[in-house]
Amino acid sequence: MRVVFEKRQSISRQAMVLVPVLSFFAALLLGAILLLSSGANPITTYVAMLRGAFGSTYSFSETLVKAIPLMLTGLGVAVAFKMRFWNIGAEGQFVWGGIAGTFVALFLSQYIPDPLLLPAVILGGTIAGAIWAGIPAVLKAYIGVDETLTSLMLNYVAILYAQYLFYGPWRDPEGYGFPGTALFPEAAWLPRLLNRAHLGLVFAFIAALVLWFIFNRTRWGFELKIIGENKTAAEYLGIKIARNIVLALLLSGALSGLAGASEVAGLSRRLQTGFSMGYGYTAIIVAWMAQLKSIPVLFVAVLMAALLVGGDQVQLTMGLPSSVGLVLQGLILFPMLAGSLFTEYRLRIIRQKNEPSISPDQEIESELQS
Helix, strand or coil: CEEEEEECCCCCHHHHHHHHHHHHHHHHHHHHHHHHHCCCCHHHHHHHHHHHHHCCHHHHHHHHHHHHHHHHHHHHHHHHHHCCCCCCCHHHHHHHHHHHHHHHHHHCCCCCCHHHHHHHHHHHHHHHHHHHHHHHHHHHHHHCCCHHHHHHHHHHHHHHHHHHHHHCCCCCCCCCCCCECCCCCHHHCCCEEECCEECHHHHHHHHHHHHHHHHHHCHHHHHHHHHHHCHHHHHHCCCCHHHHHHHHHHHHHHHHHHHHHHHHHHHHCCCECCCCCCHHHHHHHHHHHCCCCHHHHHHHHHHHHHHHHHHHHHHHHHCCCCCHHHHHHHHHHHHHHHHHHHHHEEEEEECCCCCCCCCHHHCCCEEECC
16 A cells, blocks of 8 residues: 555635635644743734734834735745746845845936936836846756756845945945945835835735736736646647746746835835845745735735734733744744645555455545545
8 A cells, every 4th residue: 555645637716715724823823832832822912913913003004014025026926936936036136126226216316307216216126126037047947957046046145245235335424334325315215105105015916916917818827827737738839938937037026126126215215234124035925825826915915914013013012022923924834835735636545456455346546635
């Protein structure tokens, strides 16, 4: 007798909805066990986190501030993962979006009319993110280099280069020694919608709708799905895999670059320390919990942002580490991966013919559905 995993021919909609929901509650249960071991009341802690994230207009706006970059980077990751390209480089693409946006705002503002400066900042960051994502895409598509390693290592290049800039040549001479660039011209400021929540929220909603249309109503979206599900079948259908890999990764990086440019133009209005907060890594959890679907990414991003903001509130009110939110984010990933495994595959027990306890008439294959 042997046990094998067999890929399902189809996935039920109930499973697609239930898996992320049950994964989230499983993470809360694991988090409760961890809190109890630390001497904290899980219910009190979760209520404090909920109030800290949604209890007032200000706290809700701060949740949106954290959610905006998660929405855009989550959408970018979802595009790449849709075709089974493991883009772990959203963090670096996000950082390059901030670097390019800063360059346009500080060094090209004298050449660009004020009404066009903000669009130029956003466009510059978007292009920079796309180019950075294009590097592992070209290496994978035409040379066969593993994209997981290249995209991951490029994150550190981007992060360290950003630190070099705001600690070194771009450092504000009037910044009293603090690491960071000078403040952007006011024409390069992204308008704010609610307290510190800025127009990047609108960008995220528009991007989600555009991606929904691409994946559900266009031929290119269909080609990306086929490549992700069965690359061999895609080749037989005449789909140009290498070209689609590059195009999809350019779009993926562009969304992360847009997130970075929106962050510097709408929130800090300068490039400074603390700009890179791991949004690109958290985006992986966001994309998986949303089942790689664009509209659900928006809501999952708000949930993950609430964990971050709620974690800060727990630190202030209960004396617990603010990393509680980060721990819960990490705990979500494990049930999510396990749930995804049993959503796409089924466990199958195959009985061998030479097993003496089973007669030839009973030599059948049994399946355990989950």
